[in-house]
Amino acid sequence: MMVHLPRKKSSLRALAAASFLFIAAAFLVSPVFAAEVPTTVTNIFRPLSIPAQAIREVSFLVLAICAGIFLVVGGLLAYTVVRFRQRPGDDGREPPQIYGSNQLEFAWTVIPIVTVFVLFLATARTIYDVQGAIPPADALNVTVVGHQWWWEIRYPELGIVTANEMHVPVSESSKRRPTFLKLESADVAHSFWVPQLAGKTDVIPNRENRMWIEPLQPGTYVGNCAEYCGMQHAHMLLRVIVHPAEDFEKWAMAQRQPPVDDPQARAGRDLFFSTSCINCHTVRGTQAAGTFGPDLTHLMSRETLGAGTVPNTAEKLRDWVRDPQTIKEGCNMPDMQLTDTQLNQIVAYLLTLK
């Protein structure tokens, strides 16, 4: 049985197709990619680091070629659908069938091969440029260890260990200062991704992956774990704080200081060291030398708790120590069953770890 679509509907469809094409084209040429500041929302279109910019260039090339193909194919399809649609009074016979056109077959074989070859070469060159980069002598080296569900960040040459917030110097054209990362996992597969700084790199148990960043603007860059790694995968956030060179030295100097030992917080300190806190956490230079949880030596220098789950304030810290499971269900830190007095003492001690 023949179904005749009313003409109005087909012109509506043509209109819808045309507006979609227009929006796609407008998106591709729009200037939304111009701003030059780190964003608090991750944005792959505003790279502010050398490897991320190289990736953007190749992705724009791929997008442009694919958009061209889409426009040609979509345009021809739309033209054909409209021009050769069924009309009242058609005789119902098939149109003439054409076989064996060498020119046509040659064209639709060679054009795609050339296109794929161009895409392949451009991509291979970018991969080679990014992965083959050789660290200069004064590059900063950082080891990042993925844990369920937080990031351990170690600076082997500086003797600093921190968590979830990586501080690095900015790279300037007069003095380039890239940061080379070694990525390791303590448990399952994670993925390190700070979109404005570089592409994703998987963090795999029993394997050492490498990547580098070279941020060109000071600021805070946000990122996250990009590989599903269990219940709190979504709360495995990352911050990369990029400092001007002298500020980075100041930060590193402060982090190298031994932990504060405030006599006012002695009760909490003694309690902390008599509980199983010390099996999982390190406070440098003390008997607290656990490595399952984040290093607490300079806990209060960090902006968030629970890898970006809540801001690191006195109030949230108290909630966290009272029962981490209410803030980050499933995390490996248990409810320590502290009394209110004990809780206050331990929090008072932790607050001194600046």
Ligand code: CUA
């Ligand atoms: Cu770690 Cu997802």
